[in-house]
Amino acid sequence: MTATPSSTEEAVGADRADTAASTKKVGRLGGHGISQFTGTDRRVFLAMLLIPLTVHVLIVWVPTILSIGLSLTKWNGIGLDTIEWVGVENYDQIILGAFQTDFFQAVLNNVWLLLFLFFGPTLLGMFLAYLLDKNLRGSRIYQSVFYTPVVLSLAVVGFIWQNIMYDQQYGLATWAFGGGEAVDWLGNQEFVIEFGGYGLSKNFIAILAAMAWRHTGYIMVLYLAGLKSVDVSLKESASLDGCNEWQTFRHVLFPTLKPINVIVVVITVIEALRAFDIVYVLNTPRNTELLSILTTDNLIGEGADNIGRGSAYATVLFALCIGFVLWYVTNHYRNQESSV
Amino acid sequence: MTDVAEPTTSAAEVVKSGNGRPAPRKKPVRPARIGLHLFLIVLGVLWLVPLVVSLYVSFRPFSETQAKGFLSMPDSFNLDNYDSALDQGDFIDKYWNTALILVPSLILTLFLASMIAFVASRYSWRFNVFFLVLFTAGNLLPPQIMVAPLFQAFRRIPLPDFMSNSGNLNGSNWAIILLHVGFQMGFCTFVLSNYMKLLPKELNEAAVVDGASLWTVYSKVVMPLTRPALAALATLEFAWIYNDFFWAVIFEQRGDDRPITSALANLGGQFVTDTNVVAAASIFVIIPVMIVYFALQKHFIAGLTLGSTKG
Numbered sequence: 236m237t238a239t240p241s242s243t244e245e246a247v248g249a250d251r252a253d254t255a256a257s258t259k260k261v262g263r264l265g266g267h268g269i270s271q272f273t274g275t276d277r278r279v280f281l282a283m284l285l286i287p288l289t290v291h292v293l294i295v296w297v298p299t300i301l302s303i304g305l306s307l308t309k310w311n312g313i314g315l316d317t318i319e320w321v322g323v324e325n326y327d328q329i330i331l332g333a334f335q336t337d338f339f340q341a342v343l344n345n346v347w348l349l350l351f352l353f354f355g356p357t358l359l360g361m362f363l364a365y366l367l368d369k370n371l372r373g374s375r376i377y378q379s380v381f382y383t384p385v386v387l388s389l390a391v392v393g394f395i396w397q398n399i400m401y402d403q404q405y406g407l408a409t410w411a412f413g414g415g416e417a418v419d420w421l422g423n424q425e426f427v428i429e430f431g432g433y434g435l436s437k438n439f440i441a442i443l444a445a446m447a448w449r450h451t452g453y454i455m456v457l458y459l460a461g462l463k464s465v466d467v468s469l470k471e472s473a474s475l476d477g478c479n480e481w482q483t484f485r486h487v488l489f490p491t492l493k494p495i496n497v498i499v500v501v502i503t504v505i506e507a508l509r510a511f512d513i514v515y516v517l518n519t520p521r522n523t524e525l526l527s528i529l530t531t532d533n534l535i536g537e538g539a540d541n542i543g544r545g546s547a548y549a550t551v552l553f554a555l556c557i558g559f560v561l562w563y564v565t566n567h568y569r570n571q572e573s574s575v
Numbered sequence: 576m577t578d579v580a581e582p583t584t585s586a587a588e589v590v591k592s593g594n595g596r597p598a599p600r601k602k603p604v605r606p607a608r609i610g611l612h613l614f615l616i617v618l619g620v621l622w623l624v625p626l627v628v629s630l631y632v633s634f635r636p637f638s639e640t641q642a643k644g645f646l647s648m649p650d651s652f653n654l655d656n657y658d659s660a661l662d663q664g665d666f667i668d669k670y671w672n673t674a675l676i677l678v679p680s681l682i683l684t685l686f687l688a689s690m691i692a693f694v695a696s697r698y699s700w701r702f703n704v705f706f707l708v709l710f711t712a713g714n715l716l717p718p719q720i721m722v723a724p725l726f727q728a729f730r731r732i733p734l735p736d737f738m739s740n741s742g743n744l745n746g747s748n749w750a751i752i753l754l755h756v757g758f759q760m761g762f763c764t765f766v767l768s769n770y771m772k773l774l775p776k777e778l779n780e781a782a783v784v785d786g787a788s789l790w791t792v793y794s795k796v797v798m799p800l801t802r803p804a805l806a807a808l809a810t811l812e813f814a815w816i817y818n819d820f821f822w823a824v825i826f827e828q829r830g831d832d833r834p835i836t837s838a839l840a841n842l843g844g845q846f847v848t849d850t851n852v853v854a855a856a857s858i859f860v861i862i863p864v865m866i867v868y869f870a871l872q873k874h875f876i877a878g879l880t881l882g883s884t885k886g
Contacts, residue, residue, distance in 0.1 A: 269700065276789040283694045283793070287687035287760060288706065294757025295713040298721030298728075305723060312727055363618075366611060373612075379872070380619040383626065386868040386875070388818030388836050391860055398853045399629050405645050405850070407628060448625065453879070460880035501715070509717035512820040516840055527719040534723045535825060542723050549720045560715045564708050 299553060305546035312534075312542050325547035334544070336432070341524040342551075343433050348443065348525070349507035356447045357503060360454025365484065367455070368462040378459070382452040389449060393513035396445040397421065408441075424522040436522035442513055450506065454499055461495035462488065501563050508556050526552045633657070633854035640851060656855035663852070666835065666859045673817065673834035673863075676748050680755035680816050685805060687756065688763030693793050696768040697779055707768055714761025718754075718821055725754070726825065746827055751834070754822045759815065763808050766881045770804040771797060804881060810871045811878030817864050835860050 272280050306325055310318045329338040363381060367374045384392065400408045401420035409418045420441040426434030465488060473487040489496075511527040526548055533545030632645055634652050660666065691710065695703040732744040739747035774797065782792045798805075823837035830841035839860060868875055 271698070271700070272789065279789045280694060280698075283690040283789075284706070287691040287764070290687060290753075290757050291710060291713055291760050294725070294754060295716065295721060295761070296709070298724040299716065301724035302720055363615075366615065369611075371608070371611065371615070377615050377619055380622055382876075383623070383865075383868070386814050386818075386864050387861055388820055388864075390820040390836055390839050391818075391857060394839055394853065394860075395625050395629050395857050398850045398857075399625050399632065399645065402850060405640060407624065407645060410644065410646070448622070456876055456879055460876075505715050505717075509719070511717075511719065515824070516820070527717055530719040531722060531825060534726060535828075542727070546723050549723065552717055553720045556716060557712075560712045561708075564711045564715070567711070568704050568707055 302546045302549045303553065305543055306550040308543045308546075310542045311540060321543065325541070325543045328544065329547055329551075337524055337529060338548070340433055340522060341526050341529050341548075343435075344439055344523065344525050345507060345510075345555075347435050347439065348446070348510060349504060351443050351447070352450055352503045352507055355443075356450035357454050357499060359447075360451045361458050363451070363455045364458030364462055365488075367459060378455070381455055384449045385452040385456070387449065389446070389510070389512040390516045392445055392449050393442075393516040396441075396448075397517055400445070401441060421517055421519050424520055426522070434522075438519050439523045442517065442519070442523060446510070446513060450503075453502070457495055457499055457502075458492065461492045465491050497563070501559075504559060505556070508552060526555075629854045629857055632851050633858050635851060637849050637851045656849075656851045657859075659849070659852045660855040660859060664838070664856050664859070665831070666856075668831075669833070669835040669838050670863070672748070672832070673836075676751050676755070676823075676834050677813065677816050680752045680759070681809060681812055683752070683756045684759045684763055684812060685809060688760045689767055689798065689801065689805070690793070691760075692764045692767035692771055693797055695764075696771045697774075697792075697797060707764065710761045710764040712761075714758065714765065718758065722825055729826065740829070740832065746829065746832060748832075750826045751819075751822050754826070755816050755819065759812055763812065766808055766878075767801065767804055770801055770881070774800055803877070806871075807874045807878035807881055810867065810874040813867055814864050814875070 269277060269280060305318075307320065307322055308318050309321045309324070328334050363377075367377055371377070387395075398406075400406050403409065403417045403419055406418075406420070408420055409416075412418070421438050423437040425437050427437060427440065428435045469487055469491065470483060473483040478487065509527060510525055511531075514523050514525055514528055515531075517523075530545050530548040530552060533548060534542060628645055631649075632640055633656050634654070635649050636651055636653075636655065639650055640647070691706065695706050726745065729745040729750050730743055733742060734744050734747060734749065736742065738749060739745075741747065744750045744753075778796055778800075779792055782796050787795070817834075818836055819834075820837045820839070823833045824840050827833045827837070830838060833841075839856075
């Protein structure tokens with residue numbers, strides 16, 4: 236269940252190491268750089284490093300840098316010689332110019348999505364994990380139930396909700412809340428909260444609900460794994476000290492869940508920024524734009540007259556995540572370095 | 576026992592429900608417990624509604640649910656919608672195409688990730704942490720960021736006809752495989768390096784003493800011990816690659832070439848008039864991933880928590 240190799244494996248491993256070590260002379264390990272290897276080992280080491288590295292860098296990092304470069308150009312994508320340097324014109328257009336409305340509504344929707352994922356599915360997932368950690372009878376069944384939507388693609392989730400929940404006439408959402416009338420759940424672009432032409436639209440809320448269905452189970456599983464690894468005596472002593480359930484959770488359990496909290500924050504932020512499938516597959520009218528959707532709308536298909544503009548959206552997306560990603564990843568490996 | 580949870584009562588309760596130990600059979604039932612079960616049952620039922628109703632509707636004719644609603648009692652209950660979905664959606668072809676993408680992607684991803692995780696986590700050298708940071712960070716970036724340059728580059732890489740319908744890398748399964756491998760490698764490297772790091776260092780030393788080459792240490796010593804992590808990752812990556820929508824939608828413009836999940840993008844248009852066929856089509860798409868989930872649930876959950884509990 237957990238990340239650590241089980242104790243039996245470690246024991247077996249150590250065992251093997253012992254027998255092997257007793258057979259021959261002293262080895263060489265912990266040397267620095269490639270110099271610790273010679274001959275074939277050296278070539279194998281380089282291959283094991285360079286082949287994966289090349290694939291990853293060519294698919295992920297080189298295109299990322301090229302996107303940033305392209306965001307400063309105007310290009311229709313046809314001939315490489317038609318790439319025209321325009322400086323910050325694309326940014327000017329999306330932030331101040333003709334595409335301002337799309338851009339800010341998309342950024343706002345990404346923000347709504349982030350806030351919603353934190354205050355909806357994340358809290359509910361944490362609460363469910365807390366309940367299921369109490370060793371209830373049938374706990375495994377509940378877990379499976381809440382986890383099931385997580386294994387579905389967001390595209391399928393969109394598809395199922397569109398037809399079963401949000402069908403204008405027969406959908407279950409219409410049946411439950413429509414009061415006998417047809418409701419256009421995914422088509423209604425009216426704002427519920429509005430300020431200065433931007434806001435939170437009704438059809439975006441419908442999409443958020445479908446996303447919550449999938450995200451909750453994910454968070455629940457992560458917290459369950461965390462709670463299972465909390466020392467039982469900790470919970471025990473807290474209640475002996477007279478803590479009530481909330482105090483135990485707030486002051487004893489929650490602080491020990493810090494590594495999980497960090498992971499959940501990372502997953503939630505990343506999910507909120509990369510969400511794409513569900514909005515694309517539902518093909519809803521305006522006010523459900525996301526940065527990821529704008530990026531691809533401007534790269535392929537009908538509106539794709541300027542790859543530079545699409546790349547400018549992509550660069551904004553990159554700017555929003557890279558600091559966060561690097562903070563998390565460097566912290567992760569630094570902690571690991573010190574703990575090993 | 577009383578309704579009021581006195582401190583001693585809940586302490587005893589906590590002890591009983593200790594880590595993974597089975598709770599004693601005859602536990603006094605408290606109203607709080609019943610309330611808890613009620614809450615979970617109601618929420619659980621609601622949780623399953625979209626899936627269960629989808630399944631139910633998929634067995635019933637369109638005309639009938641139009642007249643009586645989704646939740647009515649069935650007059651006829653058959654596989655007709657599945658027949659129509661098969662006819663219109665070509666699901667057998669799409670399953671096959673999905674497998675052609677999934678299997679090579681999965682094997683290559685795990686193979687390449689395990690190699691770099693091995694050299695970066697088992698040997699100390701100046702830049703090993705840098706490489707791990709690079710891989711992990713790369714995996715966390717939204718794929719939309721790099722799609723334009725990739726799309727334009729792939730269009731310009733020629734492939735022979737037997738490898739691609741379009742004459743270039745774009746539109747072929749090779750493109751999708753390459754993208755999955757490049758991307759998913761980041762997460763797998765992250766998980767595998769965390770895991771390999773915890774194997775005792777003496778393993779390497781001992782093998783080297785025995786005169787084992789670097790490749791032998793990797794393939795005969797470290798990889799066999801990494802099997803639990805590989806199993807978990809394979810299960811999880813199966814679902815992720817199967818569920819991928821984005822890459823294939825962008826890079827395979829022809830709907831016929833697409834694997835099953837991204838084929839949904841064109842199915843929507845075809846079936847739009849018949850909710851019940853759409854329901855059957857959705858079931859076709861989710862069956863494989865559901866089977867894998869229920870068969871390998873343990874690995875699945877382990878895969879998700881692998882990256883997180885150690886961190």
